[in-house]
Amino acid sequence: MNQQKGRDYRELVKQRSPKSKTVLMCFKAFLVGGLICSIGQVVQFIGTSALNLSEEDVAAFTAIVMVFLGATLTGIGIYDKIGSFAGAGSVVPITGFANSIVAPAMEHKPEGYVMGVGAKLFSLAGPVLVYGISSSILVGLLALIFP
Amino acid sequence: MAQTKRQGERTVFFETPPRVISSASIVGDMEGKGPLAAAYDLILEDDTWGESSWEKAECKMFVTAVKLALSKLGWSTDSLQCLLGGDLLNQIVVANYAARELGIPFLGLYSACSTMAESLLIGSMLIDGCFVERAACAASSHFSTAERQYRYPLEMGTTNPPTAQRTVTGVGAVILSNEQAASGYGSEIFTKIHITCGTMGKVVDMGITDASNMGAAMAPAACNTIKTHLADTHRAADYYDAIVTGDLGRFGSEMLIELCLDEGIKISKNHIDCGNLVFGPNQDVDCGGSGCGCSAVVLSSHLLKLLETETWSKILFMATGALMSPQASLQGETIPGIAHAVVLERDN
The missing domain is CATH 3.40.47.40 (Stage V sporulation protein AD)
Known part of the structure; x- marks a missing residue:
């Protein structure tokens, strides 16, 4: 009887909970995400045409500049405002990765540079690194076995 | 054997109902822009309140709220025999450190956001039971300390689902007293x-x-x-x-x-x-x-x-x-x- 009551209640909560405005959120994410990627594209053009970087170097150059921008905007307290507007639009690009590292670093500074900043630096980005690196190793091995 | 004061399953009736004689509230900047702004005693402009961490700021708010409620009566911390309260953080660290500074015998409580009612309930039991004459009940939370314990770092760019709520930055303190101890001590803010x-x-x-x-x-x-x-x-x-x-x-x-x-x-x-x-x-x-x-x-x-x-x-x-x-x-x-x-x- 109690289990049934719980199920009914959860069903009611599911039905009545205010819903996210998915279409609007997707549009915002598309807009901001697209804008960030366009900025990345501009940086890449600068790298290739103005700085004459090779194809390989320009990828690293673009990533470095975008991470720098993401980290700086986090540091001066702007990236979280972009994030609350754009959602996944600012989480998915590499600037979001920078944000997820700088944010805990700032937050845990009062606990010191070792157990605070050092230990908590990757508390959010850690899973991305673990599974990102693991899967690239896996893909690398597969490419080696099946050339 | 004394007669029970419990009625029914779990309701207690106080034989000599304790009095609420004073209170104080301190809130953060955002709460200070809310509809109840005029009712608060103190509104902070900066949520760190000059401290090096938000936890320390919350602790300072806790201490100040209790002292403020006492000062309205012209009382000092020595007037109290018990402080009951808590907060949302691990080891109820804010209340513990506040009690260290206040030096009042301390019963730390945790029941998440129902702590204020729990402290009033137990405080009233203590007073009606003649174990103490005067007690302070307080509870605190702080948006920035709660966010980092329960959710994400503040600067992390995420969106909230529409059912989310914002943790209030604020401390409320209430002074309880029995009838005899209330009268004759300065001015009472609440008399009824x-x-x-x-x-x-x-x-x-x-x-x-x-x-x-x-x-x-x-x-x-x-x-x-x-x-x-x-x-x-x-x-x-x-x-x-x-x-x-x-x-x-x-x-x-x-x-x-x-x-x-x-x-x-x-x-x-x-x-x-x-x-x-x-x-x-x-x-x-x-x-x-x-x-x-x-x-x-x-x-x-x-x-x-x-x-x-x-x-x-x-x-x-x-x-x-x-x-x-x-x-x-x-x-x-x-x-x-x-x-x-x-x-x-x-x-x-």
Whole structure:
């Protein structure tokens, strides 16, 4: 009887909970995400045409500049405002990765540079690194076995 | 053997109802821009209040609120025999450090956001039981300390689901006293308010797992306490001028009213929720305010004044707590809720 009551209640909560405005959120994410990627594209053009970087170097150059921008905007307290507007639009690009590292670093500074900043630096980005690196190793091995 | 003061399942009636004689509230900048701004004693412009961490700032707020409530009476911390209270952080660290500074015998409490009602309930029991004559009850929360313990770092760019609530930055402190100890000591801020009875909450869990929907997780506990309280006291819901819940927020309140209706209790007319009062409609807080401080600051500023100034004569103050832990949630646990209630009445 109690289990049934719980199920009914959860069903009611599911039905009545205010819903996210998915279409609007997707549009915002598309807009901001697209804008960030366009900025990345501009940086890449600068790298290739103005700085004459090779194809390989320009990828690293673009990533470095975008991470720098993401980290700086986090540091001066702007990236979280972009994030609350754009959602996944600012989480998915590499600037979001920078944000997820700088944010805990700032937050845990009062606990010191070792157990605070050092230990908590990757508390959010850690899973991305673990599974990102693991899967690239896996893909690398597969490419080696099946050339 | 002395006769029990319990009536029914878990409601206690006080033989000599303790008096509420003073209170103080301190809130953060955002709460200070809310609709109750005029009622608070102190509004901080900066949530760190000159401290090196938010935890230290919250602790300073806790200490200052208790001292402020005492200073309104012309009392010092020596006047109190007991401090009851807590906060949302691990090891209730804010209350512990505040008690270190205040030097008042301390009973630390944790029942998430229902801490204020729990402290009033136990404080009243201690006074009615003649174990202490005067006690302070306080509860605190801080948006920035709670966010980092329960959610994400502040600078992390994420969106909130529409059921989310914002933790209130605020501390509310209330001074309780027995009749004899209240008179003859300076000026009393409140002269007519008593705590007449209270109902202990049960932990109720309906299997909600969404940590962004605390209102829905707590509503069943609130319903359980209301139902039991009314049955124990043989009262109807409209006996009270207001049934005040702590921080169910907009959605949780809707669920509570629905759950109560299922039990045949109609509270839609006199139910109000502190989480809906503390922030205004334009403050972009999704479903309203939450946290220990939410019900504590609303009680110690707004509600007590309404009681004293004869707008209301009796209210059921029921703070609601979601007993969630990020670790337990990751392990697949559901979010249990609890709600303690006390009845505040004005003498006629």
